[in-house]
Amino acid sequence: MFAIPGDLSTVTGGYLYERRLLEGLREIGTDTAHLPLGxxxxxxxxxxxxxxxxxMEALDPAHPLIVDGLVFGSLATAGLARARAPIVAMIHHPLAHEAGLSDARREYLIRTERDNLALARAxxxxxxxTARxxxxEYGTDPxxxxxxRPGTDRVDDVVPGIVSAGPALIVSVGIQHPRKGHDVLLRALAELSDLPWTAVIVGSAYDPVHAAELATLHTELRLEGRVRFAGxxxxxxxxxxxxxxxxxxxxxxxxxxxxxxxEALAHGLPVVSCRVGAVPETVRPDAGVLVSPDDPLAFADALRAVLxxxxxxxxxxxxxxxxxxxLPGWLDTARTAQAVLDALA
Structure with a gap:
């Protein structure tokens, strides 16, 4: 059983991972049902x-229960403890590491996630x-x-480094949320007005307030006609x-x-991003330029060098x-998870 909240078709990295993992487990023969939550x-x-x-309390204790991190990290420990099935926590990143949290909210999430991790069998x-x-920080037994590792769909006929006849296209993919740094990207692009380029930012207006702020910044920086939010x-x-x-x-x-x-690497694209989180381990040094976060000028310099x-x-x-x-495929991801479930069954 895989407990996942909300709409499984939500377009974020976490939901994509869990949807493909659920499909992959079924494809390799692991009978995995989806338990939809609020x-x-x-x-x-x-x-x-x-x-x-x-x-969760009603589930058969003979079969492991995978719990999505949004639920696992925020559900009261006393409630999670009522589940009789062996719990497998699916943690993309600790909830307390999310941007924009109040101190009280961050402390609650740290405490709850640490206590809940003590209940997880795997x-x-x-x-x-994320493992480190x-x-x-949470004292979890290694x-x-x-x-x-997430899978990647194979891309055929990749021809890396094609020189465009027109303005270079810069692509960014990420939900409109403060953590994704689209405001930094917009400020960096405003520094490159002397170069021929266009940019497309793909991703939903996941945080409506931030999306409105990005729209205002887009206008203030006079990026109309050069930067498009594609949704x-x-x-x-x-x-x-x-x-x-x-x-x-x-x-x-x-x-x-x-x-x-x-996805970008699979398509043979150079990457410009930031030295944060798992990015340095995901993008090898010869394939990308990584700069400090929240530094539009450094980001602009990196883009200028590549362009x-x-x-x-x-x-x-x-x-x-x-x-x-x-890169591994999604069935590789599923087989790794299956080994965890088999050990608990």
């Missing part, structure tokens, strides 16, 4: 909390970076943690943008993994394509 997690309403506790994380946080696009549209792009850019403030980096030096960009593109060709 959409208010990780700030659950009383009704959603009560429903989650009752639903923990699945997407990266060694759980060990160092023997209970398994890294199941949610189809997989085919996203892949076409990757195919046409010269560089992938995401000024993220934190990543527990970052599926979009693997104006064809030799550098082509070399990075070939390194990206090489790295992308070695």
């Amino acid at each position: 959409s208010s997690f990780p700030d659950p309403s009383p009704d959603d909390s009560a429903h989650a506790v009752a639903a 923990v699945i994380v997407p990266s060694p970076f 946080i759980l060990i160092d 023997a209970r943690i398994t890294v199941a 949610i696009v189809s997989v085919a549209e996203r892949d076409e943008l990757y195919r046409l792009a010269s560089v992938f850019a995401l000024a993220t403030r934190y990543e527990g993994y970052g599926l979009v980096f693997d 104006t030096d064809d030799t550098l960009r082509i070399r990075m593109a070939h390194a990206a394509a090489e790295a992308g060709s070695t």
Whole structure:
């Protein structure tokens, strides 16, 4: 059983990971059912909390229960403890590491997640970076943690480093949320008005308040006609943008993994991003330029170097394509998770 809150088709990295993991487990023969929970997690309403506790308590104790991190990290420990099935925590990144939290909210999440981790028989994380946080900050036993790196769909006919006849296309993929740093990207792009480029930012207005702030900043910086917020696009549209792009850019403030980096590498795109979270472990040095977070000028300098030096960009593109060709597939992710479940069954 896989307990996941809200709409499983939500377009974020975490939901994509769990949807593909659920599909992959079924494909390799692991009978895995989806236990839908309320959409208010990780700030659950009383009704959603009560429903989650009752639903988990009713499950057969003979079969492991995977619990999504939005639920696992925020559900009261007394409620989670009522589940009789062996619990597998699916932690993309600790909830207390999210941006914009009040001190009181952060302290609550740290305490709750630490206490809940003590109840988990096993923990699945997407990266060694997240594993280290759980060990160092939450005291989790390393023997209970398994890294199941996200899969990547194979991309055929990648031709890295094509020189565009027109303005270079910069692609960024990430929900409109403060953690993704699109405000930093916009300020960086405003510093490059002397260069020929256009940019597309793909991702839902996940945080409506922040999305409105980004729209205002977009106007203030006079980026109309050069930067487009595309919102949610189809997989085919996203892949076409990757195919046409010269560089992938995401000024993220934190990543527990970052599926979009693997997508960019699989398409042979040089990456410009930030030295935060799991990014340095995901993007190898010869395939990307990483700068400090919250530094628009440094981000602009990195983009300028990639956009104006064809030799550098082509070399990075070939390194990206090489790295992308070695990435695991989603069935590899599922087999890693299956081994965890088999050990508990």
